[in-house]
Amino acid sequence: MSILKIHNQNTEVEVGETDTLSDSIRRQLADEILAGRFPVNHKLDEQELADKFAVSRTPVREAIRQLASAGLVDIRPRRGAVVVSLDPAKIGQAFEAAAELEALAAGWAAVRATLVEMGELMDLYEKCEEALEEATSDEFAAANRVFHDKIADLAKNESLKAATRLVRVQTAPFQRAQFQSVEERRRSQEDHADILSAICTQDREAAERGMKNHILRASLTVLRDENRMKSKG
Amino acid sequence: MSILKIHNQNTEVEVGETDTLSDSIRRQLADEILAGRFPVNHKLDEQELADKFAVSRTPVREAIRQLASAGLVDIRPRRGAVVVSLDPAKIGQAFEAAAELEALAAGWAAVRATLVEMGELMDLYEKCEEALEEATSDEFAAANRVFHDKIADLAKNESLKAATRLVRVQTAPFQRAQFQSVEERRRSQEDHADILSAICTQDREAAERGMKNHILRASLTVLRDENRMKSKG
DNA sequence: CCGATTCATCTTGTATACGAAATGCAGAAA
DNA sequence: TTTCTGCATTTCGTATACAAGATGAATCGG
Numbered sequence: 001m002s003i004l005k006i007h008n009q010n011t012e013v014e015v016g017e018t019d020t021l022s023d024s025i026r027r028q029l030a031d032e033i034l035a036g037r038f039p040v041n042h043k044l045d046e047q048e049l050a051d052k053f054a055v056s057r058t059p060v061r062e063a064i065r066q067l068a069s070a071g072l073v074d075i076r077p078r079r080g081a082v083v084v085s086l087d088p089a090k091i092g093q094a095f096e097a098a099a100e101l102e103a104l105a106a107g108w109a110a111v112r113a114t115l116v117e118m119g120e121l122m123d124l125y126e127k128c129e130e131a132l133e134e135a136t137s138d139e140f141a142a143a144n145r146v147f148h149d150k151i152a153d154l155a156k157n158e159s160l161k162a163a164t165r166l167v168r169v170q171t172a173p174f175q176r177a178q179f180q181s182v183e184e185r186r187r188s189q190e191d192h193a194d195i196l197s198a199i200c201t202q203d204r205e206a207a208e209r210g211m212k213n214h215i216l217r218a219s220l221t222v223l224r225d226e227n228r229m230k231s232k233g
Numbered sequence: 234m235s236i237l238k239i240h241n242q243n244t245e246v247e248v249g250e251t252d253t254l255s256d257s258i259r260r261q262l263a264d265e266i267l268a269g270r271f272p273v274n275h276k277l278d279e280q281e282l283a284d285k286f287a288v289s290r291t292p293v294r295e296a297i298r299q300l301a302s303a304g305l306v307d308i309r310p311r312r313g314a315v316v317v318s319l320d321p322a323k324i325g326q327a328f329e330a331a332a333e334l335e336a337l338a339a340g341w342a343a344v345r346a347t348l349v350e351m352g353e354l355m356d357l358y359e360k361c362e363e364a365l366e367e368a369t370s371d372e373f374a375a376a377n378r379v380f381h382d383k384i385a386d387l388a389k390n391e392s393l394k395a396a397t398r399l400v401r402v403q404t405a406p407f408q409r410a411q412f413q414s415v416e417e418r419r420r421s422q423e424d425h426a427d428i429l430s431a432i433c434t435q436d437r438e439a440a441e442r443g444m445k446n447h448i449l450r451a452s453l454t455v456l457r458d459e460n461r462m463k464s465k466g
Numbered sequence: 467c468c469g470a471t472t473c474a475t476c477t478t479g480t481a482t483a484c485g486a487a488a489t490g491c492a493g494a495a496a
Numbered sequence: 497t498t499t500c501t502g503c504a505t506t507t508c509g510t511a512t513a514c515a516a517g518a519t520g521a522a523t524c525g526g
């Protein structure tokens with residue numbers, strides 16, 4: 001039942017009481033990969049990482065295996081694990097899929113959310129609003145994520161939520177850069193307003209459409225930036 | 234030639250060439266769980282399984298971790314892993330999500346498949362046709378799965394395919410019983426015909442609708458059977 | 467000069483050992 | 497009788513040891 005073992009809301013990655021070393025290392029490695037601190041196709045040497053974290057190879061191995069399940073690394077038997085190469089085609093597919101899955105969730109949320117839950121979603125929308133101007137881009141990104149997660153909750157389908165999480169991992173490395181500009185945040189928040197109102201009026205179609213457009217638009221922004229970065233240097 | 238094979242003489246462990254022991258054990262455990270040979274909430278004792286497969290705890294541990302990532306077992310740190318309990322609500326959600334994801338895939342397949350690929354899909358359809366009458370229910374189920382997998386391929390989106398796979402794991406235990414009756418196979422094959430023709434005429438809407446109906450109808454059949462089984466025994 | 471082969475080395479996969487947390491039970495206290 | 501506590505046992509998490517495949521360089525043959 002607790003697939004939500006991973007609470008990423010706090011930025012701290014300390015070892016909790018109930019947590020195991022493997023979990024801690026998995027989180028730290030995931031963070032590093034998603035932050036792009038490992039180059040693509042970088043080989044993850046078990047012994048090297050064990051030394052780095054001052055543990056034995058065992059928890060490192062387990063962490064790497066879990067990262068492979070999450071789609072962050074690729075394991076070739078007896079030849080080690082490498083950070084997955086996210087070629088543009090795959091990235092595009094991930095955003096495309098994410099748009100559909102989150103749109104589906106928004107649609108279901110529109111017809112399944114209770115009034116109380118709508119209120120909660122509004123609260124989260126306002127949290128984003130507050131983070132619009134003054135907060136750091138990471139803080140806004142966090143508020144943004146909470147908003148989206150809430151919608152996934154309101155869809156009331158654990159399987160869809162799990163699927164969404166799976167896909168979102170692929171797109172995560174690129175969303176980091178998204179909210180650098182206040183402009184982009186404002187556009188994003190406008191979309192959120194549309195989606196929120198669609199959900200609160202139980203307008204399923206509008207919710208779906210709004211979320212799909214929201215993600216596709218953001219995807220295009222991100223991918224264009226990515227391309228510009230590449231061609232520049 | 235490998236000592237591993239000699240070592241495993243007395244067991245059922247099959248070691249492929251590229252495969253690792255962990256992989257082999259993961260597959261076998263997954264099969265057993267999906268076949269319902271482990272009761273729900275059954276605790277997976279690492280040492281016990283290690284003895285059963287005549288290996289050490291290490292590969293068993295890795296296998297269990299991967300099963301957890303696949304959503305088949307639930308690991309509580311320091312308290313072991315148990316086969317997940319699939320309460321009816323969760324199962325329903327899984328079918329619901331599967332219907333949407335596969336419908337999405339069918340829709341994309343309709344507008345993205347090449348003529349050659351349509352031909353290949355037709356071939357797979359006919360494989361199902363052949364398996365309709367004479368084959369065992371497991372054989373038909375296999376052909377059925379290949380057909381669905383092909384559609385997922387034709388959607389040309391790796392992320393969606395991965396998401397579909399994730400969700401399908403949850404529904405797999407129940408699809409086993411589905412094709413026991415020839416009647417049910419015929420209904421299923423009728424649906425396939427509709428979906429196939431929609432894809433081959435590039436009718437996206439029809440493909441989506443057909444697939445969604447197909448899966449929802451099958452889901453209802455399965456779930457009703459499940460309920461009957463329960464109330465009877 | 468270039469390619470294939472062999473051997474040394476490195477890395478992964480698996481086994482085993484050990485410490486620590488969880489579980490279960492017995493016995494005491496209320 | 498019930499519940500709490502303390503201990504013994506079990507099982508898990510991690511460390512370490514060992515075996516087998518992969519990697520790469522040096523050598524040999526063309």
